[in-house]
Amino acid sequence: MTMGLRSERQRRAPRSVFVNPEHCIGCRQCEFACAVEHSRSNDQFAAFLEDPVPRTRVHVEAGDVPSTSFPNRCRHCDPAPCQQVCPTGAVSRDDEMGVVLIEATRCIGCAMCAVVCPFDVISFYPLAEGPDPQTAVAVKCDGCIDRQRRHEVPACAEACKVEALVYGELNELIRSGRVRETRAVLGAADLTHQPAADPLAGWHAWGDEILTVAAAAHMPGHNHHNGHGNGHGPAKSTNKSDGGSR
Amino acid sequence: MSTVSRDGHHSGRLTINEDARRMIDVAREEGIETVWDRLQAQQPQCGYCSLGVSCRNCSMGPCRIDPFGAGPQKGVCGADADVIVARNLGRTIAAGSSSHSDHGRDILEVFLATAKGETTGYRIADEAKLLRLAAEFGIPSDGRSVSDVASDLADRLFEDFGSRKEHLSFVERAPAKRREVWEKLGIVPRGIDRENVEMLHRTHMGVDNDYVNILLHGLRTGLSDGWGGSMIATELSDIMFGTPSPRMSEVNLGVLRSDQVNVAMHGHNPLLSDVIVSAAQDPELLELARSYGATGINVVGLCCTGNELQMRRGVPIAGNHLMQELVMMTGALEAMVVDYQCIMPSVTDVAKCYHTQIISTADKAKFPGATHVSFDPHRGAEIGKQIVRMAVEAYPNRNPDRVRIPVKPVQMMAGFSVEAILGALGGTPKPLVDAIAGGAIRGAVAVVGCSNPKVPQDYGHVELTRQLIEHDVLVIVTGCAAVANGKAGQMLPESARMAGPGLRGVCEALGIPPVLHMGSCVDNSRVLVLAGALASYLGVDIDQLPLAGAAPEWYSEKAVAIGAYVVASGVKTVLGVQPPIFGSPHVVDLLANGLEGVTGATFAIEPDPAKASLLIRRHIEAKRKALGLPYEEVEEMAPAVEAVGTGA
Numbered sequence: 001m002t003m004g005l006r007s008e009r010q011r012r013a014p015r016s017v018f019v020n021p022e023h024c025i026g027c028r029q030c031e032f033a034c035a036v037e038h039s040r041s042n043d044q045f046a047a048f049l050e051d052p053v054p055r056t057r058v059h060v061e062a063g064d065v066p067s068t069s070f071p072n073r074c075r076h077c078d079p080a081p082c083q084q085v086c087p088t089g090a091v092s093r094d095d096e097m098g099v100v101l102i103e104a105t106r107c108i109g110c111a112m113c114a115v116v117c118p119f120d121v122i123s124f125y126p127l128a129e130g131p132d133p134q135t136a137v138a139v140k141c142d143g144c145i146d147r148q149r150r151h152e153v154p155a156c157a158e159a160c161k162v163e164a165l166v167y168g169e170l171n172e173l174i175r176s177g178r179v180r181e182t183r184a185v186l187g188a189a190d191l192t193h194q195p196a197a198d199p200l201a202g203w204h205a206w207g208d209e210i211l212t213v214a215a216a217a218h219m220p221g222h223n224h225h226n227g228h229g230n231g232h233g234p235a236k237s238t239n240k241s242d243g244g245s246r
Numbered sequence: 247m248s249t250v251s252r253d254g255h256h257s258g259r260l261t262i263n264e265d266a267r268r269m270i271d272v273a274r275e276e277g278i279e280t281v282w283d284r285l286q287a288q289q290p291q292c293g294y295c296s297l298g299v300s301c302r303n304c305s306m307g308p309c310r311i312d313p314f315g316a317g318p319q320k321g322v323c324g325a326d327a328d329v330i331v332a333r334n335l336g337r338t339i340a341a342g343s344s345s346h347s348d349h350g351r352d353i354l355e356v357f358l359a360t361a362k363g364e365t366t367g368y369r370i371a372d373e374a375k376l377l378r379l380a381a382e383f384g385i386p387s388d389g390r391s392v393s394d395v396a397s398d399l400a401d402r403l404f405e406d407f408g409s410r411k412e413h414l415s416f417v418e419r420a421p422a423k424r425r426e427v428w429e430k431l432g433i434v435p436r437g438i439d440r441e442n443v444e445m446l447h448r449t450h451m452g453v454d455n456d457y458v459n460i461l462l463h464g465l466r467t468g469l470s471d472g473w474g475g476s477m478i479a480t481e482l483s484d485i486m487f488g489t490p491s492p493r494m495s496e497v498n499l500g501v502l503r504s505d506q507v508n509v510a511m512h513g514h515n516p517l518l519s520d521v522i523v524s525a526a527q528d529p530e531l532l533e534l535a536r537s538y539g540a541t542g543i544n545v546v547g548l549c550c551t552g553n554e555l556q557m558r559r560g561v562p563i564a565g566n567h568l569m570q571e572l573v574m575m576t577g578a579l580e581a582m583v584v585d586y587q588c589i590m591p592s593v594t595d596v597a598k599c600y601h602t603q604i605i606s607t608a609d610k611a612k613f614p615g616a617t618h619v620s621f622d623p624h625r626g627a628e629i630g631k632q633i634v635r636m637a638v639e640a641y642p643n644r645n646p647d648r649v650r651i652p653v654k655p656v657q658m659m660a661g662f663s664v665e666a667i668l669g670a671l672g673g674t675p676k677p678l679v680d681a682i683a684g685g686a687i688r689g690a691v692a693v694v695g696c697s698n699p700k701v702p703q704d705y706g707h708v709e710l711t712r713q714l715i716e717h718d719v720l721v722i723v724t725g726c727a728a729v730a731n732g733k734a735g736q737m738l739p740e741s742a743r744m745a746g747p748g749l750r751g752v753c754e755a756l757g758i759p760p761v762l763h764m765g766s767c768v769d770n771s772r773v774l775v776l777a778g779a780l781a782s783y784l785g786v787d788i789d790q791l792p793l794a795g796a797a798p799e800w801y802s803e804k805a806v807a808i809g810a811y812v813v814a815s816g817v818k819t820v821l822g823v824q825p826p827i828f829g830s831p832h833v834v835d836l837l838a839n840g841l842e843g844v845t846g847a848t849f850a851i852e853p854d855p856a857k858a859s860l861l862i863r864r865h866i867e868a869k870r871k872a873l874g875l876p877y878e879e880v881e882e883m884a885p886a887v888e889a890v891g892t893g894a
Contacts, residue, residue, distance in 0.1 A: 028310070028317075032293035035314045044293045045828045048313035055316060125316075159290050 014098040015148070017157050017165050018173040019071060024060070024164035026069035031056035033159035037144060040128055052126040052133050057141040058156045058165075059121060071165055073156065074121045074141035076100045082113035082122065090138070099143030104130040107137040114138065261568070261703035263733055265499040268652035269572035278599050280571050281590065285699045297829030298331040304451045313829050323451050331830035332457035332464075333449040335806070339464045340445035342807030345587055346768050347407070347438045347475025348610075349515050350482075354403055356517055356623040357482045361396035367521040367626030370396060371488040375665075379481060383415060396485075403478050409440045414474045420778050423787035424816060427845060428469070433462055433814065435470035442467060457833060465845065468810025477771035483516050483554065490557035490661040490765065492670070492758070497732040499569070500655035501562035502578045503544045507535050509637045510564055510573055511555060512548040512593075513585035514766065518607050518621055519551045521630035522583060523559055531634050538641045543634060548573065549588050550725055550766035556660045557765050563658075565733075566704075566726035567697040567801075571596045577648035581637035585621070586611035588696070588802060601643035605633055658732035659739065660763040662722075664776050670756050675783045682792065685876045686748030689792030689866035690720040692764075692773045694808065695800035697726045698823050704730035706798025706822045706855050711736060713859035715760040718746035719866065722776075725767040726799065737761045770808050774815055789816030789846025792869040794862045798822035798855060809849065818847045818865050820858050825851070 032044070039047035039054035047054055058073040080100045083091040090106035091113060093099070102113075104127050114122040124136040131137070144154035152158075157167035166173055198204070257270040260282050273280050294300040299311040301321050309321030311330060320326050325333070360368040370376055370392055376399065380387045385398045406414045413434045417425065428434045435441055445467045448454035454463070484490070502508045509526065511519040525531065526543040535543050546564040547555045555561035564573050567588055573579055574596045581603040582593060594615030597604045604616035607629075612618055619633055671677045681687045693711050697703055707730035711721045715736070723731050731737050736744060742753035745760040753760050764772045773795075781788045795812045797805050800823055812819050827833050837849045852858040863880045870877040 027292070028294070029290070029292060031312075031317075032314075033290055036293065044290075044296055045824055048297075048315075048829075049831070053314050055314065 014076075014170055015168060016076070016098075016170050016173075017073065017143075017154050017167050018170065019073075020164050020166065020177065021068075021070045023162045024069045024071055025162055026060060026062065026067065027161075028060050029159040029161065030058045030071050030156035030165055031060055033155040034058045034141075037147070037155035038142075050128070052128055052130075054128070055123070055125045055139055057121070057139060059123075071156070071160075072119060072121055074100060074143075075119055076141075076143060077118070081116040081118065085112045085116050087112065094145060097143060097145050097148050099145050099148075100140075101142055101145070102138050102140060104137045107131075109136055109138070111138070259702060260699070262705050262708060263498070263703060265565070265653045265733075266569060266572055266703055268650075269499065269575040272575045272650065273572070276575075276599065278571075278575065278596060279592070280596075281568060281592070281699050284592075294829075296824070296826055298334050298826035298833075299327050299829035301325065301330045301333065303333065303449065306451070311829060325451075325455070327830045328457040328832045329455055329460075331827050331833045332460040333454075335825070335827060335833070336445050336449050336460045336464045336467070338803045338806045339467045339810050340442045340807075342803035342805065343438075343467050343471035343475065343810075344442045345804050346471045346479065346807065347442070349587070349768060350438075350475040350477075350479035351407060352515060353479050353482045353486070353517060354400060357486060358397060358400035358404075359623060360486065361393050361400060363393065365623045365626055366628065367524065367630060368486055368517075368623065370485060372485050375481070375489050376485045379485070382419075403482075406474055406478065407438045409437045411437060414438065414470065416473045416477045417469075419477075419775060420473065420815070421781040421787055424778070424781070424789075427787070427816070428466075428814075431462060431465075431844065433466035433469065435466050435474055438470045438474040441470040457830070458836065461833070461836060465810050465814035468807050469814050471807045472771055472774050472811030472815065476768040477774070479768040480765070480771045484663065487516050487520050487554075488558045489665050490663040491666045492659055492661040493556075493560040494657060494659055495556045495560045496562040496655035497565075497658050497729060498653055498655050499564055499573060499576055500651060500653045501544075501546050501564055502573070502576055502651050503542070504578055504649055504651055505540065506542045506544040507538075507540045507638050507641045508579050508581075509543065509545045509634065510548050510579055510582045511545060511551045511561075512570055512582050513589055513608075514550045514554075514587045514768070515585045515608075516551070516554040516558070517623065517626075518583070518585045519547070519555050520559075521626045522633060523555060523561060524627070525630035525634040528631055528634070531631060531638055534635070535638045535641065538638065540638070540641050543638065548582075550768075551585070553660070553725065553728055553763070553766040553769070557663070557763065557769075558661070560660075562655065563729055563732065566729035568699060568703045568726075574600050574602045576651050577601075577645060578651055580640040580644065581605055581633070583607060583633055583637075584611070584613065584616070587804070589613070600648070601640055601645065603636055603640045605636060607633070656733055656735055658735075658737040658763070659759050660728070660732075660737075662758075662762040662764050664772050664779065667762065667776065668779075670758060675780055679780065679783060681748075681752050683875055685870075686718065686752055687720050688718045688748075688863070688878075689794070689869065690722060691793065691862055691866075692722045692724070692770070692795045692812075692817075693727045693731070693798065694724045694767070694770055694773075694795065695727055695797030695805045696767075696802050697730070698799045698801035700801075700823055701799045701853075704733065704799075706853075707731060708734040708736065709855035710796055710798050710822075710858055711761055712744065713856060714862065715745040715749060717859070717863055718748040719863065720749060720752075721761045722764050722773060723761055724764050724769050724773070727797075728763045728765075730799075731761050732763070737763060767804055767808065770812070774811070777815065777817060786873070787816060787846065790869065790873060791816075792866040792873070792875075793817050794865055795819040796822070796858060796862065798858065813841060813847045813849060814845050816846045818850070818862075820850045820852055820862060822851075822853050822855070822858065824853075 034056040035054045036044050036047045041047050060069050060071045062069050076099050088106045090103045092101050122138050122140045125139050153167045157165045257267050294310040302308040306322040311327045359365045377387050380395050383402050387395045454460045523545050526545045546562050548564050552563035556563055579602045583605045585608045594604050594613050606613045606616040606618045607621040707727040711731050714721050737759045739757050741759045742750045749760050777788050795817050809819050841848045867877045867880050
């Protein structure tokens with residue numbers, strides 16, 4: 001059984017939504033877009049008034065460090081632990097699109113899928129397509145399979161303005177991250193041996209200017225203390241050697 | 247539903263106008279970015295902000311409410327969706343009111359300086375109107391010089407900006423019954439600056455935490471614009487530049503001349519544009535233009551500056567808000583002279599692709615990449631010439647191979663001030679009242695407001711207006727809506743043929759179009775004066791009249807202020823673009839339903855012009871029925887917002 005599923009993965013690298021958590025600014029646009037995409041109206045002005053209310057399937061949780069966050073969603077594992085443990089066969093895989101789907105009407109709410117999910121991205125809410133409007137069923141990312149069939153980008157990746165969520169061929173997305181890291185590593189190594197620009201140069205010039213003006217206008221006594229005040233005073237040199245990287 | 251989808255990005259779906267379509271295609275060919283490209287790049291736009299449930303008023307935040315219910319329902323301070331939506335809306339109204347009112351103050355300052363003889367290029371053009379206003383305010387004029395009377399009037403109006411008065415001077419123009427409504431609600435506007443400052447105060451964290459109380463002050467803030475800042479701007483502009491009277495002019499990009507120096511006046515305040523029009527007739531500058539091979543200097547208008555100039559001087563209009571980038575793609579524009587409001591920061595980027603000079607003039611509105619000429623009314627005439635000279639000097643840089651003026655201009659009629667309308671009626675509102683009472687004219691609707699790239703350009707304005715006049719509803723237009731209707735050929739006396747039989751008969755008898763151009767966006771104050779005059783004539787309140795307002799393509803904060811004062815004055819207003827309030831069903835319910843029992847008028851939101859037309863006609867017929875006038879049954883339909891309000 002798993003051989004059949006795996007053969008699809010072996011033939012081609014899947015198209016997927018890849019996460020660059022270091023880009024995430026915590027705006028939660030992906031959550032909003034996901035909920036609207038999974039509403040009946042598909043209208044941002046009306047979706048939240050529906051009953052049952054549509055739910056996001058991507059979850060932005062904050063990190064320990066302020067202003068860090070991670071947009072977490074189903075990774076559509078293959079084989080999928082949730083599929084392997086579901087006692088009612090509610091979890092299936094769409095071979096063509098390579099996404100794991102949950103059939104809401106077959107879900108009995110046992111939460112075994114959530115227990116084994118390595119990413120904790122399965123939650124339980126009533127759904128419009130569920131057995132009835134009150135009963136909570138397993139809810140997770142469906143890969144925006146309808147959009148993908150129309151050759152459209154999944155809603156979360158479309159909403160993301162900072163490329164924290166990007167959609168494409170998995171190896172390409174990973175490679176673009178590798179390119180970024182390569183440039184960062186080589187940039188930090190400073191292989192050109194050019195002296196780095198003094199990032200505080202503007203401040204120093206401003207400070208020198210202030211001292212010059214002060215010395216000329218009001219504080220003749222400071223003239224001696226601060227040197228000539230011509231933009232190359234001793235204060236600047238000291239700062240530069242303290243703060244320099246070499 | 248209001249956003250441009252990917253498959254809707256073809257130029258033919260962005261605008262209904264041939265000139266805009268052709269220029270958008272040019273922009274695409276040449277890789278020049280336009281407002282539609284930037285709207286597309288912003289999709290999908292922030293859902294929290296679209297619903298109004300994001301707040302960045304303080305540094306405990308920023309916060310947002312999760313409208314889907316799973317996430318936070320309160321900001322850090324404890325404000326819920328109702329408070330956040332109301333605070334945001336209140337600040338939007340204050341920004342819009344402040345914009346109009348600051349424009350009014352600028353005119354007032356130049357008016358006083360002119361009265362004292364300290365300016366060049368300005369004069370008291372309509373002395374009769376000055377004397378009418380003086381009489382209205384009890385300022386003596388017998389045996390006094392024009393200068394003294396004008397100075398006294400200016401002093402009186404300066405007081406309206408402050409905090410020393412119980413109510414604004416022009417509030418007394420409102421019908422007595424309307425003033426009683428405002429007094430009962432405690433929303434009589436006291437001072438123009440005061441209401442705006444108080445709104446900023448109330449919406450600071452921990453001040454006004456009652457969304458109803460915030461919104462009531464929002465109405466008062468709007469009233470300080472409509473019956474204050476905007477009305478001062480309109481009335482003093484009339485005194486200084488002439489009260490508009492009907493005149494023929496032209497509109498669309500075809501007003502640019504391939505053989506002349508073209509100067510586009512863009513922005514809002516007639517203080518600047520009026521001296522430029524005069525300077526363009528200067529013999530020395532005309533001679534300079536001829537020396538460069540041009541046959542003349544052609545001044546055209548954009549946006550509301552265009553409306554101000556057309557209403558008073560018959561100057562042709564190149565287009566409305568969404569044409570400001572496209573006008574440069576004709577390759578025939580030497581200079582775009584700007585003051586303030588609605589001037590996209592992108593104009594300097596587009597100008598870099600052509601020989602066009604962007605000349606900024608207001609010290610409060612600078613544009614990196616533009617040439618700044620600080621406008622000083624004390625030397626108005628001289629600065630006007632300096633600016634026109636810069637435009638002429640740019641003419642030799644024009645590349646004739648890139649000039650493509652896409653269409654022939656369309657004729658339109660402008661200039662319907664309240665004075666002009668009453669003049670056409672023989673000096674009294676009686677003929678109009680009789681036509682409405684008899685049913686030849688069912689009612690009147692002000693179609694106003696901006697252009698918004700979320701709506702195919704001019705579609706909302708033109709389609710709604712067409713459907714209204716077909717059903718014998720007289721339409722009054724200002725701002726971008728006026729330009730749109732002009733381009734569609736709906737603003738000529740002959741356009742009466744497009745109207746229903748009743749309206750057509752009245753228009754043909756008076757020789758007027760079925761769509762009357764009342765001016766710029768500050769000139770919506772003229773609509774208030776007209777509505778007030780009709781109500782006072784009949785001894786009723788404004789909310790009893792068969793009137794409505796519509797802003798089918800609004801985008802700006804000023805439009806929200808206008809909506810606030812129009813509804814607070816008792817006129818139902820239909821918006822074509824969703825305001826950011828839907829995150830609070832309580833606020834929506836108050837604005838769409840609850841206000842009916844408070845100001846006698848509500849907001850509705852209906853993006854489809856056909857449905858908006860039905861909604862408005864149903865409202866007008868209901869008002870007719872209540873007044874005991876003959877009425878018709880209009881097909882039933884539920885507008886989008888009322889359906890949402892009920893479901894909440």
